[in-house]
Amino acid sequence: MEHNHEMLAADQRHLLRSSRNISYVQKSIVESMVNSVITVSNAVFYMINEAQGPQNLNFIRKDAYDYLGRIKKQTKVENGDASALLLPFINKSNKESNFYWNVQLDDDNRVMNFFLRDSRCEADYEFFDETESSFELLFKTFLNSMNGKQPETIFTNQCQAMMNAIETIFPHSHHRLCQWHINQNAPSHLGSLNGDSSFKRLWNKCMTHCESEEEFESTWSIMIDEYNLSGHKWLNGMYTLRYKWATAFSNHKFSAGLLATSRSEVTNAVLKRSRNSAISLYDFVVNYEKIQQSWREKEKAEDTRCHHKKAPTILKNNPMLNSAVDIYTLTVYKLFELEFINSLNMRFIEMPLDFSAVSLDFKVKSHDENSRVVRHVLFNKETTEVKCSCQKFESMGILCKHILMVFNFMNVNYIPKPYSKKRLMKNAKNRVLVDDFCQQESGSGQESEMVFVNQLMRSTYTLTMRCKSNGDARKKLTEIVEGAREQIDEFFEKLKLDDNGIQEENMVDEMVMQDAAKEKDKAHRLPNA
Known part of the structure; x- marks a missing residue:
């Protein structure tokens, strides 16, 4: 018979959540004013004056902020968009x-x-x-x-x-x-x-x-x-x-x-x-493709620059640097050249005990007396396989100064093929040109499973959307799909029977061959005539 809480005063009832409801018209007014660079506070203050008091407005400033926050997070999808x-x-x-x-x-x-x-x-x-x-x-x-x-x-x-x-x-x-x-x-x-x-x-x-x-x-x-x-x-x-x-x-x-x-x-x-709150999904995709195309044009320009311009080397006749210039892009070459320069500041602190062995273990260190780091470089003389404890090649894809020092000592004057990462080479993009890629795929005659699924799903989707508004068309398409299902079931059943038949033939052939082998073996065991 009595409330279990204190009652609100009459001038506070409009603050109850159950009493607040920002209408469609009010939402439109708030949104229009904010889009006109009017603050939310000023927009609500204006509407309070128009309603002759906050108790007549049916919403508070927080409701306006919440509404604007929701529409800001959501992408607006217009009819047909x-x-x-x-x-x-x-x-x-x-x-x-x-x-x-x-x-x-x-x-x-x-x-x-x-x-x-x-x-x-x-x-x-x-x-x-x-x-x-x-x-x-x-x-x-x-x-x-x-x-x-x-x-x-x-x-x-x-x-x-x-x-x-x-x-x-x-x-x-x-x-x-x-x-x-x-x-x-x-x-x-x-x-x-x-x-x-x-x-x-x-x-x-x-x-x-x-x-x-x-x-x-x-x-x-x-x-x-x-x-x-x-x-x-x-x-x-x-x-x-x-x-x-x-x-x-x-x-x-x-x-x-x-x-x-x-x-x-x-x-x-x-x-x-590239987007704003009013942009449509279609326009966003168009803008995205324009940005993507812009990036690819810049990439193409850089590829062209790498193919037609050689980076100047600090040592013109050094075979290792000449090898790197021919292989790497301009940017990657500069990183490699820096490692080459730093290799000149390294020293051996322990040489392999037996140079006649195939696998050699070098210990190298910087000339800096305060340097505490000792690197182990393992080198295979027969295969030129090499590995350094700094693992720079594994993480960066570029040979480190420690390996380059060992290469120079062992007269390896080129970058071995396993240590020329394709992703860093000038010709890396040659294999991913769009036209060549598409032609190779379409000309191969062998579609990947994913391509097959995508194409058939798109075709089925197009037919379904075309028939959905007409009852007869829907019935016709359903009959076609059911017929196709029956034909596919028959195809796989026949395939299963064929496979079983082949297996049975193989078993018969194997039994005949085994019998022939037994007869031959028996003949060999008979005494000479």
């Missing part, structure tokens, strides 16, 4: 057999997400592994579109949902955590340690400057013990994930020297500048 988006996808997939697209719908059959990838994207991915950080729910679609080829290395932030998805969908990829994001996040967990230069030195060493897993473990123990951090929850969590962010555990995997997601962040920024 989704259809306009799908039509060019279908047309392009008909013309380009390897064009891949997919659309995700919500429970009300409204477009939520869409994905597209053309032949050039697949070809680029084939020769240049991606380091994207924001696939999230699109990981599976991305993997399907790339014929199941998993990326070699993936950089992401510490989104747990993303990390879980990568473990499930990309189990064979090397997952790395972005060091920039970690360092941005660290100050909120480290408190007073943020101002301690000695702690920062140890932390940075653990991040990127430990030469081995053993050195990382030693440095981490020193850091934890000196600052009594054994119970620090965030640092303990980071230690558990050390294989994903510390370079000491990652140098054996190729990453092109990347430590962060900066490459994809730049790409995201460019794409964000």
Whole structure:
């Protein structure tokens, strides 16, 4: 009979959630005013005056902010916009057999997400592994579109949902955590340690400057013990994930020297500048393709520059540098030349005991007396196979100064083929020209399973959409599909019978051959006539 809470005063009842409802007209007014560069506060203040008091407005300022926040997060899809988006996808997939697209719908059959990838994207991915950080729910679609080829290395932030998805969908990829994001996040967990230069030195060493897993473990123990951090929850969590962010555990995997997601962040920024809240899906795709084409034109210009211009070498007649100039792009050559220069600042501290052996073990070190790092270089005289403990080639794809020093000593005056990574060479793009790629695929006469599935699904989808508005057409298409199913069942049944028949024939042939062999063996055992 009595309320279990205090009643609100009459002038406060309009603040109850059940009493608030921003109408369609009010939403339109707020949105129009904000689009006219009027602040939300001023827009609501104006509407309060027009309603002669806040109690007559039926919503508060928070409701206006919430509404504008929702429409900002949602992509506006006008009537017919989704259809306009799908039509060019279908047309392009008909013309380009390897064009891949997919659309995700919500429970009300409204477009939520869409994905597209053309032949050039697949070809680029084939020769240049991606380091994207924001696939999230699109990981599976991305993997399907790339014929199941998993990326070699993936950089992401510490989104747990993303990390879980990568473990499930990309189990064979090397997952790395972005060091920039970690360092941005660290100050909120480290408190007073943020101002301690000695702690920062140890932390940075653990991040990127430990030469081995053993050195990382030693440095981490020193850091934890000196600052009594054994119970620090965030640092303990980071230690558990050390294989994903510390370079000491990652140098054996190729990453092109990347430590962060900066490459994809730049790409995201460019794409964000190409859109606004009012742009349609179709216009967004058109803008995306224009940006993609612009990138490819720049790439083509750089390829042309590499083919028609030779980088000047510091030693004109040096065969190793001449070999590198002929192989590498201009940018990669400069990196290689720097390693070559630095190799001149190295010295042997221990030579192999027996030079007649096939496998030789060199120990090298910088001329800098303060240098503590000793590198082991294993060299095979017969195959010129080489491996350095710094693992620069494994992570960067470029021979390190330690190996170049050993090569010079052993009179290896060229870059052995196994150490010329195709992704870094001038002619890498020759194999991924769009026209050649498409012609080779269409002329081969052998479609991949994915291409077959894509083409047939597009054709079926087109027929279904064409027949959906006519009852007779729907009935006709259903009959055709059912007939096709029966024919396919008969085909596989016949195939099964043929296979069984072949197996039976093979068994009979094998039995005949066995009998003949027995007779022959029996004849050999009979005494001479």
